[in-house]
Amino acid sequence: MGAPLSRVDGRLKVTGKALYAAEHDVDGVVHAVIVDSSIGRGRITSIDTGAAEALPGVLKVIHHRNAPKLPYRDNSASNNPPEGRRLRVFQDDRVRFHGQPVAVVVATTLEAAQHGASLVEVDYDAERPSTDLTEAEPDEPTRYARGDAEAALRSAAVRLDLTYRTARNHHNPMEPHATIARWNGDKLTVWDKTQWVVGTQTELAAVFGLDLDAVRVISPFVGGGFGTALRCWPHVVVAALAARETKRPVKLVLSRKQMYLGTGFRPSYEYRLRLGSDRRGRLAAAVHDLDAETSSYEKFTEAVLAAGQMLYSMPHVSQAYRTVPLDLPTPLWMRGPGFQTASFVIESAMDELAHELGVDPIELRRRNEPAEDESSGLPFSTRRLRECYSVGAREFGWDRRNPEPRSTREGDWLIGRGMAAGVYDTARMPARARARLDADGTALVEAAATDMGPGTYTSQTQVAADALGLTVRTVTFRLGDSLYPPTPPHGGSMTMASVGSATLDACNKVRRQAIGLAVGDRESPLYGVAADDVVVRGGRLHVKNDPARGETYRRLLTRNDRTHLEADGSFAPPSGPQRHSFYGYNATFAEVAVDATLGLVRVRRVLGVYDAGRIISPKLADSQAIGGMVGGIGTALLEHTLTDHRDGRIVNANLADYLVPVNADVPDLKAIYLDGEDREADPLGVKGLGELVMIGVAPAIANAVFNATGRRVRELPITAEALL
Numbered sequence: 001m002g003a004p005l006s007r008v009d010g011r012l013k014v015t016g017k018a019l020y021a022a023e024h025d026v027d028g029v030v031h032a033v034i035v036d037s038s039i040g041r042g043r044i045t046s047i048d049t050g051a052a053e054a055l056p057g058v059l060k061v062i063h064h065r066n067a068p069k070l071p072y073r074d075n076s077a078s079n080n081p082p083e084g085r086r087l088r089v090f091q092d093d094r095v096r097f098h099g100q101p102v103a104v105v106v107a108t109t110l111e112a113a114q115h116g117a118s119l120v121e122v123d124y125d126a127e128r129p130s131t132d133l134t135e136a137e138p139d140e141p142t143r144y145a146r147g148d149a150e151a152a153l154r155s156a157a158v159r160l161d162l163t164y165r166t167a168r169n170h171h172n173p174m175e176p177h178a179t180i181a182r183w184n185g186d187k188l189t190v191w192d193k194t195q196w197v198v199g200t201q202t203e204l205a206a207v208f209g210l211d212l213d214a215v216r217v218i219s220p221f222v223g224g225g226f227g228t229a230l231r232c233w234p235h236v237v238v239a240a241l242a243a244r245e246t247k248r249p250v251k252l253v254l255s256r257k258q259m260y261l262g263t264g265f266r267p268s269y270e271y272r273l274r275l276g277s278d279r280r281g282r283l284a285a286a287v288h289d290l291d292a293e294t295s296s297y298e299k300f301t302e303a304v305l306a307a308g309q310m311l312y313s314m315p316h317v318s319q320a321y322r323t324v325p326l327d328l329p330t331p332l333w334m335r336g337p338g339f340q341t342a343s344f345v346i347e348s349a350m351d352e353l354a355h356e357l358g359v360d361p362i363e364l365r366r367r368n369e370p371a372e373d374e375s376s377g378l379p380f381s382t383r384r385l386r387e388c389y390s391v392g393a394r395e396f397g398w399d400r401r402n403p404e405p406r407s408t409r410e411g412d413w414l415i416g417r418g419m420a421a422g423v424y425d426t427a428r429m430p431a432r433a434r435a436r437l438d439a440d441g442t443a444l445v446e447a448a449a450t451d452m453g454p455g456t457y458t459s460q461t462q463v464a465a466d467a468l469g470l471t472v473r474t475v476t477f478r479l480g481d482s483l484y485p486p487t488p489p490h491g492g493s494m495t496m497a498s499v500g501s502a503t504l505d506a507c508n509k510v511r512r513q514a515i516g517l518a519v520g521d522r523e524s525p526l527y528g529v530a531a532d533d534v535v536v537r538g539g540r541l542h543v544k545n546d547p548a549r550g551e552t553y554r555r556l557l558t559r560n561d562r563t564h565l566e567a568d569g570s571f572a573p574p575s576g577p578q579r580h581s582f583y584g585y586n587a588t589f590a591e592v593a594v595d596a597t598l599g600l601v602r603v604r605r606v607l608g609v610y611d612a613g614r615i616i617s618p619k620l621a622d623s624q625a626i627g628g629m630v631g632g633i634g635t636a637l638l639e640h641t642l643t644d645h646r647d648g649r650i651v652n653a654n655l656a657d658y659l660v661p662v663n664a665d666v667p668d669l670k671a672i673y674l675d676g677e678d679r680e681a682d683p684l685g686v687k688g689l690g691e692l693v694m695i696g697v698a699p700a701i702a703n704a705v706f707n708a709t710g711r712r713v714r715e716l717p718i719t720a721e722a723l724l
C-alpha cells in the first residue's frame with residue numbers, strides 16, 4: 001500500500017480485452033431499442049405498431065397495452081429508494097416526463113430494431129408539463145435549526161443576503177448504460193453497466209417477483225459512472241422484460257440522447273443564503289433556504305444540508321430544504337452529491353463576506369474554524385483544514401494575489417485568484433470479501449464490488465497483497481459479480497473504506513491461518529515460533545528478526561497437502577451512538593484569466609490540498625483528483641442541461657451541445673495529499689477521495705472570476721454572457 005502502481009487491468013483496457021456491459025458475447029442475442037415519449041406529460045391514447053412489426057427481423061413490440069403486469073414488489077433493500085413510487089415501465093398509459101420509455105422494439109439486428117422504433121406511431125393526450133424549478137409549488141421543507149438564526153441575523157453587524165442558482169448537470173460517462181438480459185427458466189442473468197451489482201440484483205428480483213438468488217448481475221468493467229449507475233433504472237427492466245417476452249437474450253444500449261432521459265442527474269437548485277457576522281468576520285448566523293428539482297413520482301433528496309451545519313463555527317443555523325416536484329425523471333447522486341452544491345454556495349458567500357469585510361478569504365475561514373462538529377457536539381476524527389490552507393497557500397503562491405478585484409491584467413486578460421474549502425462525508429457501509437491462497441503461492445480475492453474508473457482492481461489488489469505478504473503480481477482481485485460476497489454501492493467514496501477493510505480482514509485471516517499452520521508444523525522451520533513473531537514477505541513466511549528462518553507459502557501448503565487456505569472477511573462501521581464526526585476536507589485554489597472584452601473564462605491552474613486520510617494508491621489518487629478537478633471546471637463554466645419548458649424536452653441532450661471540458665479547457669492541475677490516516681474511520685485509515693476532489697473547485701473558480709473581474713456571478717455555469 002502506498003506504492004504508485006499502474007492499473008493492474010490497464011493492459012486489458014487499452015487492448016480492448018476489458019469487456020463492458022454491451023460487449024459480452026451472449027449466444028443468440030437480439031437487440032432492443034426503446035421508443036421515448038415525445039410529450040412531457042399526459043396520456044398515451046393509441047399505439048400503432050403495425051409498420052414496425054411488419055419489418056423483417058422485428059420480433060416483438062412491447063408497450064403498456066400488451067406488457068404483462070409485473071409484481072414491482074417494494075424494494076427497501078435498494079440504494080436509499082426515494083420516497084414515492086418508482087417508474088413502472090409499460091404498466092400504464094401515463095407519461096411523466098419527456099423521453100419516458102413508451103415502447104420497446106426487439107429485433108434480430110440492431111438496425112431492424114432502430115428502424116422499427118422509428119416506425120412506432122404513438123398518439124398522446126398531451127398536457128403542458130411543469131419543468132421550471134422557479135415556477136412550481138415546492139413540497140413541505142426538511143428543516144434543521146440550532147439557536148435562533150433569524151433573531152441573530154437581525155442583530156448581526158454585517159449581513160449578506162445572497163441567492164445562488166446551479167444548473168442541472170448530467171453525468172455523461174463515456175460508456176452509455178447498457179444491459180444484456182438472458183433468462184434460463186425462472187433464472188435471470190444480466191450483464192449490466194452498474195455501480196452496484198447487489199442493488200441491480202435486488203431491484204430486478206423485486207420487479208419480477210423473484211428470489212434474490214434467481215438473479216445474477218455481472219459487471220466486470222464500467223466505463224465511468226459519476227453516480228448515474230447507482231440505481232437500476234427502467235431500461236434494465238425493459239431489457240429483462242423483452243428477453244422474457246421474446247424468449248431470447250436481449251441487448252439494450254441507450255443512445256447518448258437517452259442518457260439524458262431518465263438515468264439521473266444532479267438537480268438544479270435555487271439556494272438563498274443569508275449570513276450574519278461581526279465586523280471581524282466571526283459568523284453569528286446562517287439561514288439557508290433551498291429549492292431543488294425532483295420528479296413528480298419520487299422525492300429525491302441528497303446531503304445538501306450537512307456542510308452548512310458543520311463546516312464553520314456559528315451558534316445559529318436555520319435550514320429549509322424544499323424539493324419541487326416537476327415533470328422530470330428522478331434525479332440521482334452525481335459526484336460530490338449534495339456537498340458539491342452546498343460548497344459552491346457557502347464558499348462563494350464566504351468569499352463575498354471576506355470582500356465585504358476586507359479580510360483575507362483564508363483568514364476569514366480560520367477565524368470560523370470550529371473546535372468540534374457543532375451539529376452533533378462530536379469531536380472530529382481528524383480535521384486538518386488549517387493545514388490544507390497553509391500548505392495550499394504556500395504551494396499556490398496565495399500571498400502574490402492582489403485582493404483588489406480587477407487589479408491584475410495581462411494584455412486583454414484579467415487575471416484572478418480564488419480559493420474555497422471543501423468537505424465531504426466519510427461514508428462507510430457493511431461489506432464482505434473472500435480470500436483464497438492457493439498452494440502455488442498465488443491468491444484470489446473476490447467481492448461484488450465495482451470499478452467505474454477509480455481503480456478498484458488495483459487498489460484492492462494492493463491491500464490484499466500487503467495483508468497476505470505477496471507481491472501484487474501474484475494476487476488477483478475479482479469484482480463485478482453478484483455471486484461474490486456482497487458490498488455496498490460503489491459510490492459516496494466508500495469503496496476503499498468498506499470493501500478495502502473487508503479485503504484486509506479476509507487476507508489477514510488467511511495469513512494468520514498460514515502462520516498458524518507453520519508454527520504448529522514440526523517440519524516447518526517456523527515450528528514453535530510465536531505466531532506474532534512471524535511475518536510474510538514476497539510469499540515467504542519468516543521470523544520477524546531472523547529473515548533466514550522461514551519457508552514459502554507454496555512449500556508450507558504443499559507439504560501439508562493443502563490445496564488452498566481461504567477465509568471470509570467483513571467490515572461494518574460501528575453501530576450505535578457515534579463517537580466522532582467523520583469528514584474529509586480540502587482547500588482548493590484556482591487561477592483564471594478572463595478576456596476583458598469577450599467574457600471568456602480560461603482556467604489557468606487549479607491546486608487541491610486534501611485531508612483524505614491514508615492514500616492507498618497515489619497514482620490512482622492523482623487520476624481521481626485530476627478527474628474531479630476537470631469535473632469541477634465543467635460544473636463551474638460549462639455544464640448545463642437545458643429544458644424547453646413548453647414541452648419538457650431537453651434541448652441539449654448530446655455531447656455537442658451539453659458542454660464538458662476538453663483538453664483545451666484543462667490547465668495545470670495539481671493535487672497534494674496531507675500525509676496521515678484516520679484510525680477512527682476504518683481499519684485502513686482512509687476517508688474517501690473521489691467525491692472530495694471535485695468539491696471546492698467550482699467556488700474556487702467563481703471566486704477567482706470575481707477577483708479577476710469584480711463581477712460576482714451567482715449562477716452556475718458562469719458563462720461569457722454573465723460577464724459582459
Ligand code: MOS
Pocket residue numbers: 195225226227228230333334335336337490491492493
Ligand atoms: Mo458517486 S455520486 O457516489 O458515484
